[in-house]
Amino acid sequence: MTSIKETVASAPNEEDVHIRLPEPLEAPSFHIDDWDPENEPVGITRLRSGETFLDGIRRISQRMGGDQTKDPIISKGCRTVLPGMRVAEDQVGIVFKNGDIHLRPPGAYRSIALNPWKKYQAVIPIERVAGVEFDPLKKAALVNRKIAQLRLGQSYRQIVLQPQQIGVFEDQVMTLLATRGTYVYASETELRGVIDLNCMSPVIVERETEDTATVNAVGTTRVDQHGRTVPAHQGHGTTILATKRFLPSGYTTTVAGITVARPEKGFVVLHKDSNNRISMTEGICIASGKEDFVRRTKTEARSLTMDDLEVEFGDLNHYAKSTPMLELKSKDNIDALCRAQIKWKQFRPDIWVANRGAFTDPFDMLEEKCANMMRDWLLSVSHVEALQEKSHGFTKVEYQWTKELNDTGLEYGVQVLGIEITILRFPHIDKQDEQVALQLAETNLLVEMSRQNARKEQESSKLNQATHIRMQEDRNREAEAEERQQEVQRRKDMAEAETTTKKLQMDTKVTEARTELALAQEKRDKEVAIAKATAEAEAERLRAVGKRDAAQLAAEGDIAATKEKNNAQLQFLREQAALLRENPGLLELLKIQNDLLKTEALAAAAKLNPNVVLLTGQEGLEARRMNKGHAPQVPGAAILTTTDRQ
Numbered sequence: 001m002t003s004i005k006e007t008v009a010s011a012p013n014e015e016d017v018h019i020r021l022p023e024p025l026e027a028p029s030f031h032i033d034d035w036d037p038e039n040e041p042v043g044i045t046r047l048r049s050g051e052t053f054l055d056g057i058r059r060i061s062q063r064m065g066g067d068q069t070k071d072p073i074i075s076k077g078c079r080t081v082l083p084g085m086r087v088a089e090d091q092v093g094i095v096f097k098n099g100d101i102h103l104r105p106p107g108a109y110r111s112i113a114l115n116p117w118k119k120y121q122a123v124i125p126i127e128r129v130a131g132v133e134f135d136p137l138k139k140a141a142l143v144n145r146k147i148a149q150l151r152l153g154q155s156y157r158q159i160v161l162q163p164q165q166i167g168v169f170e171d172q173v174m175t176l177l178a179t180r181g182t183y184v185y186a187s188e189t190e191l192r193g194v195i196d197l198n199c200m201s202p203v204i205v206e207r208e209t210e211d212t213a214t215v216n217a218v219g220t221t222r223v224d225q226h227g228r229t230v231p232a233h234q235g236h237g238t239t240i241l242a243t244k245r246f247l248p249s250g251y252t253t254t255v256a257g258i259t260v261a262r263p264e265k266g267f268v269v270l271h272k273d274s275n276n277r278i279s280m281t282e283g284i285c286i287a288s289g290k291e292d293f294v295r296r297t298k299t300e301a302r303s304l305t306m307d308d309l310e311v312e313f314g315d316l317n318h319y320a321k322s323t324p325m326l327e328l329k330s331k332d333n334i335d336a337l338c339r340a341q342i343k344w345k346q347f348r349p350d351i352w353v354a355n356r357g358a359f360t361d362p363f364d365m366l367e368e369k370c371a372n373m374m375r376d377w378l379l380s381v382s383h384v385e386a387l388q389e390k391s392h393g394f395t396k397v398e399y400q401w402t403k404e405l406n407d408t409g410l411e412y413g414v415q416v417l418g419i420e421i422t423i424l425r426f427p428h429i430d431k432q433d434e435q436v437a438l439q440l441a442e443t444n445l446l447v448e449m450s451r452q453n454a455r456k457e458q459e460s461s462k463l464n465q466a467t468h469i470r471m472q473e474d475r476n477r478e479a480e481a482e483e484r485q486q487e488v489q490r491r492k493d494m495a496e497a498e499t500t501t502k503k504l505q506m507d508t509k510v511t512e513a514r515t516e517l518a519l520a521q522e523k524r525d526k527e528v529a530i531a532k533a534t535a536e537a538e539a540e541r542l543r544a545v546g547k548r549d550a551a552q553l554a555a556e557g558d559i560a561a562t563k564e565k566n567n568a569q570l571q572f573l574r575e576q577a578a579l580l581r582e583n584p585g586l587l588e589l590l591k592i593q594n595d596l597l598k599t600e601a602l603a604a605a606a607k608l609n610p611n612v613v614l615l616t617g618q619e620g621l622e623a624r625r626m627n628k629g630h631a632p633q634v635p636g637a638a639i640l641t642t643t644d645r646q
Contacts, residue, residue: 021351021410024280025280025350026279027279027280027281027285028286029281029284029285030260030283030285032177032178032179035178041171042064043185043188043189044176044183044185044189045059045183045184045185052105053134053158053184054092054105056184060184085104085121085123086107086108087104087106087123088106088123091124091126092105093109093123094121094122094123094136094137095120120146120147122139122147124136124139124140126158127139128158128160130160130161130162131194133157133158135155135157136156136157137154154187155186156184156187157185158185159183161178161179161181161182163180164198165179165180165196166179166196166197167179167183167191167193168192168194169183169185169191170189170192170256171190175192175256175258175288195253195255195258196253197260197262197284200251200260202250202251203248203249203251203311204248204249205246205248206244207245207246207319208242208321209242209243249312249315250262250263250264250267252310252311257288258286259286259293259311260284261285261286261287261293261311261313262285263283266315266317267313267315267317268282268313268314268316269281269293269313269314270293270312270313270314270350271287271291271292271294272291272292272293272294273291274289274291278353278354280314280349280350296309312353314350314352314353316346318344318345318417319344319345319363320341320342322340322341322342323339323340323342323367323370323371325337326371326375329378330378330381330426331382331385332383334382335428336378336383336425336426336427337423337424337426337427338378338423338424339422339423340419340420340421340422341420341422342367343416343420344363344366344409344414345415345417346415347414347415351411351413352412352413355411355412355413365408365412366409366414369408370401370405373401373404377397386426390421394420394421397421398418398420398421402418402419405419
C-alpha cells in the first residue's frame, strides 16, 4: 500500500516555492479488537465450540442474577394419554405460562389433563443464517397465532457473523462492535445492524476524457469575441469531444451512526476528527461519534439535507484536460487562436479539500491562470516570434508555464505534470498564406499546364511517329503473313497430292493383300480338305487293318478250335476206319453223311462270312480271290482230306 508520505515525495520540491505545506495526517486504521471471553458485557456472549443457543442464555442469565430458563420436568417420553411437546436436536421449545416465557431444550415433555396453556406453545428450529438475527419469539409468532396475539417483547436472540461482517450492538451504556462468531444477547442489548465490508454502497464520480474529431460543419459561421462573423471552423479544423465516464471512487455504509469507508485503488479516504482536521488513508477507515468523513453534495441545490450528502474520496489519479479555444491578439495586433492541455494530479487531497472553495476540480482552478499566461505571452511577442517558438515546439514557454502553474497548484495540493500548447494559429495570416498559396498554386498550375501541353505535343509527335512505324511494321507483317499463307497453301496442296497417291497405293496394296488372302484361304481350304481326306483314308485304312486283324485273330481262334475238332474227328475217323475195315459196307453210308455235313457247314459259314460261298470250280477260285486267297474253312473238307491221306 502506498503511504501518504511516499505520495508527497512525488510533489514539487518545496525549496523552490515560498509556501510550506503542513505534514499530512494519517487517518486511524480500521481495527476490531479481538473478543475477550473473560471480559464480556453482561447482556451479550459469544458461544464457544460445542455450545448451543440455550447455553448462551444460561450464561447471560447467571450474570444477570436470575434463572429465566428454568426447565420443566423432563421425561424420556410421553406416558400419558394426551401427547406432550417433543423438542428435537437443534430446536427450541417455547411455552408461555403464568406470564413467563419458558424456553425448553431438546427432549420430550408430558402434559397433564387438559393443559390450559397448551395453546401458547411452539417448537421452532434454531436458524444460523450469517448476518441475520434469530429471534425465537418472532419465529414462534409465525408458527402459532395465539403467541402473536400476546404481542410479546424481545427476549434472547442470536446472530452469526462471518469475518467480513461487523455487528453493531448497543445497550444503555455502550456501543460494541463484534465480528466472526455466534453471539447470543438479551433483551437489554439491541442489534443496530450488520456491516458487510463486501456489500457496501459505491460512491460514483464523474470524469471526462477527450477525443479529437474533424469539424464537419462546413459553411457555418459564428461571431467571435470582437463581434466579427468568422467561419465556425476557423483556425483549426478539429474539435475536442468530451466523453463522460463514471468511476467508483470507493464504498461506504452507515449503521447506528457508525460509517465505514473503503476507497478504490487510486483514491484515499478523507477522515475528519473532532477538531475538523483532515487525515488520509488508502485503507478501510471507520468514523463514529464526533468523527466523520469529508462529504460532498450529490446535486446542486440551495437547501440540502444529510441525505443529499455523500462521502467524498480523495483522487490521486492523473488527468488531462484542454482549455477552450481562446481568441487572443499578438503584440503586432494580429488575431490568434490558442488552446492548451493541462496535465495534473492531486498529491495532497486533504489540502485541496481544505482550500478549494468553489472550485469544482483542479482544472477549474488552473484554467484561468493558464488563459492569463497565454494572453500575456502573446501580447509580449509578435506573430513571427510566436511562430518561431512554435517551430521549436514551445519548449521554453511550456517549461515556464508549468513552473508558474505548479506555484499556484501547490497552494491547493495539486501538481501540474505538464502543459502542452496544442493549437496556435493566426487566422488572418493563415488566410493571407492561403491566398498566397492559392496564387502560387495557380501560377504553378499554369506552368504545369504549359509543361503538360508541351509534353502532350511531344508525346503526340512521338505517338504519330510511333504510329507510322507501327503501321509500316504492320504492313510488313501482313506481307510476311501473306507469303507464309501461300507457302502453307502450297505445302497443303503438295501434302494433299501426296496423300492421294499414298491412298491409291494403299488401296492397291489392300486389293493385292485381299487377293493373296483369298488365294491363301483357298489354298488353305484345299490343304485342309486334302488333309481331311488323307486323314479319313488313313482312318479308313486303320479301321480296315483293325478289322483284318480282328478277323485274322478270329480266324486263328477258329483254326485252333477247328484243329481240336479235327483231331477229335480224326480220332473218330480212325475209330470209324477201324470199324470200316471190320465192316466194308459202311463206307458209302459215311460218304453220304460227309457230303451232308459239308453242305451244312458251308451254309453256316456263309451266314457268318459273306466271302464264303457255296461254289466249286472257277466260282470257288473267284470267291477265294475276293477273300484274299483264303479258302472257306469247312470242317467237313478237312475231315475228308484227312481221310484221303489215310
